[in-house]
Structure formats: C-alpha cells, structure tokens
Amino acid sequence: EPEVTQTPSHQVTQMGQEVILRCVPISNHLYFYWYRQILGQKVEFLVSFYNNEISEKSEIFDDQFSVERPDGSNFTLKIRSTKLEDSAMYFCASNLQPDTQYFGPGTRLTVL
C-alpha cells in the first residue's frame, strides 16, 4: 500500500541554523500539507500546497518557513533560522482530493 515517507526521522540542529525537512507524498496525490506536533500536544496545521503554490497557511507559518516541490516527487519544508520553540515532530500529509489526509511517520526536530 502506498505511503507518505519522510526524511530524516530525527534532525538535531543548533539554534539559528537552517533545516530542510523532506517528504515524498503518495505518488498520485495532488494536495500536500505540513503539520507539527509539539511534544504532548495536538497536531497543528502549518501549510497546504496545491498546483505548485501555497493554498493556505496558519499563523505559525511565518517568514521563517517556506515550502517547495522541487521535482515531481519531493515536498520540502525549510526553516530558515531555527528557534528553540521550533522543536517538534513535523508531519507531512497528502491526498488526492482535499479531504481525507494520509500522514507520514514524521521528522523529530530538536533545536539546541
């Protein structure tokens, strides 16, 4: 069964450094998303992406964040200058139509 994959599974970085989290959505899906989950809390929406552009973003998704679909298979989330409070699990999700979403296993980002 096709699934969303994410790399790396765990990323440790120093405050102020740039990180790129990578996702490979399910191959025929058209809508892509990033969510984050701070330890012990609920999952929060960051951004949705369709037709090579951002369709919606939350208040969390400020100028430090950007997304890109550099080729036909990858979907990336970049954090330009990480802060301590960016430490969280980051989940990529995708779907064929804008309803049911399928999540990847997540990347645990630790900012020191």
Added chain:
Amino acid sequence: GQQLNQSPQSMFIQEGEDVSMNCTSSSIFNTWLWYKQDPGEGPVLLIALYKAGELTSNGRLTAQFGITRKDSFLNISASIPSDVGIYFCAGITVSSRLTFGEGTQLTVNP
C-alpha cells in the same frame, strides 16, 4: 479559529471492554476523521465521515458524524491490548486544513 473539544482526555480500561470517545465543536465541519497515533509515529487514519448522520464501521471501530455537523463519536468494541494509543478526531471545513482535537489517551489492561 475552529476548536475541537475531545473527551475524555484519557481512559483506562480492561481488555474486552467497549470504549467511547467524542468530539464537539461550536463550528460546523464538512468532514470528520478519526486517527490513531502510536508513540513517535504519525497519525494513522481509522475512519472518515463525509455526511451528517453518517455511521461508518471499520472492524471493531464505529464512528458517527453528528446531525448538527458539530460533533462526532468513535466507539471501539471488545478492546484488545494493541488498541493502546492516542486517538484524535479531526475536522475539515471549507478549507482543506485539518483541525485536530486534543486527543484521548487509551490504556488497555490485559
């Protein structure tokens, strides 16, 4: 923004018991989804509900989309140890973003 109130926060049950959890909101949702999350992993979709009043089953799981479109419940029958995990409800409005509930931590004692 929209908020989902999920209850209970946690449940401790014996193997074989039935479980019920629910989500309510002051906002109307067009789609309700239920996910299960194991520690260190991503949410896994259990059931999707698309119409008000819809009742859907997936094995021992049953979920309903409330008539008012502001609530949903999930039932698990005859619980087993592998049902342990955190269960999240999530709703979608006119945009495609998912709004998640706070989660229900389920513990099943063998």
